[in-house]
Amino acid sequence: MTSLDVAREANVSQSTVSLVLNGKSEGRVSQATCELVRETAARLGYRPNVSAQMLRTGIGRTLAFAVPNVRQPFFGQVLVAAELAAREHGYSVLLVDASTDLLWSERLVGMIRSRLIAGCIAYAPDVEAEARFSEVSDRVVLAESDTAALSSVDLSIGAAMKAVVDHLAELGHRKMGHFAAQYPRLTFRNRRATFLAALKRAGINTNPNWYSASTFEIDVATEAAKQLIKTGVTAIACDDDLLAGAVYRAARQLGLSIPDDLSVVGFNDVELARLLHPELTTVNIPSDTLGRETVRRLLNKIDGKTERTRQTVVKLHLIMRQSTTRPRRQEFTTKP
Structure with missing residues (x-):
């Protein structure tokens, strides 16, 4: 199947087919014709000759x-x-x-x-x-x-972390933990810095013990999350939905309920966020x-x-779901 066959079937010129299939149709070929050419090519099973193009x-x-x-x-x-x-x-x-x-x-x-x-x-x-x-x-x-x-492309990390802190503060949380990704990347350093800055703007004190970092390995992250939960934080902001999943696992093993005993916020909004129970409040990256x-x-x-x-x-957006609520009590103890 050749581009000439596609042109004949779609009743357009071969040059039009070439422009559309080579991604050079913008401003030269109408949207309707582009769709017709692509649909015709797909229906006929046309595949470009990569060797010829090279x-x-x-x-x-x-x-x-x-x-x-x-x-x-x-x-x-x-x-x-x-x-x-x-x-x-x-x-x-x-x-x-x-x-x-x-x-x-x-x-x-x-x-x-x-x-x-x-x-x-x-x-x-x-x-x-x-x-x-x-x-x-x-x-x-x-x-x-x-x-x-x-x-060339970046994310509005600062605004996102401010939205997380503001949301938890409005619910009444004052003991907010940060569960960070333990990877040497600027994006994660920015998340830590902007989280602390947002706490300061909101007039909320922090504590070095209310910070923990982990890789994404589930067992390692679960143990790190347990230690963070045991410090008495009432809410945890996570650098990634995978880390949030580890917090859920750690809370369950400690006999705690989300969000009644602990509010959790994730980051990324992957499909996992909707599979967790309750569904995860998280920062959506489009x-x-x-x-x-x-x-x-x-x-x-x-x-x-x-x-x-x-x-x-x-721009990033905080998606509200069921993993955050008002703190039931400022101090809680884990069950044996």
Whole structure:
């Protein structure tokens, strides 16, 4: 099946098919015609000849998407959105897990230079990776960069943590714990700093004992959550929904009820948040917006287009569910 077959079936020119399927139809082809061409191509089972495209352009139509930990559910949601956005422009997406390959950024720079891939999106890269990507910066987009000035796409972390603290304060909580992600990333350092700043603005005292950090391994996180709960906090703000899940597990093992004995707030709003009982109050990161915006910015770089703004800041929102309520009592004891 060729592009000429698609053109004949859709009753359009072959050049129109080429513009649509190569992601170059914006401003040239109507939305209705674009939809007709894509529907016809899908129905006929048309697949682009990738080898021919590389011979013609000298560049593979693949975008790499590198994430810190592919096992974290949040990145799966972002990847799906990125893949759909890339596909609309005739590109595919290659997933790279930075946690299992110490040389991941070096390999991707080599693939960009050899034109095996058209470009790369790097999510929360470390400083060393950022330095390597500076060599091919015209084909790389950084999201939640460890150097804030280099981020093309970032999150409104400060506003989100303020919303968490304000929500818990309005419910009457004064002993708020912070269960942090134990990973050396700027995004998590920002969550800690902005959480403390929000407490200070609200006139709420904190205590070093009301802070704990853990990796996402369930048993490790559960034990860390137990120690935090035993300090007597009445609410816990978590850096991730996975950590919130560990708090639920720890509370159950300690004989405590959520939210009656302990209010819990998560971060990310992955599907797990709705599977927990009660459903988790959490900060929503719009993964669809994040995935599509990173792809849009990368394709604009590849096409040599100038952005109107240096950075896109994706707004986060606190989603109220059933895991938070007024503190029943300021002090509680765990059951044996």
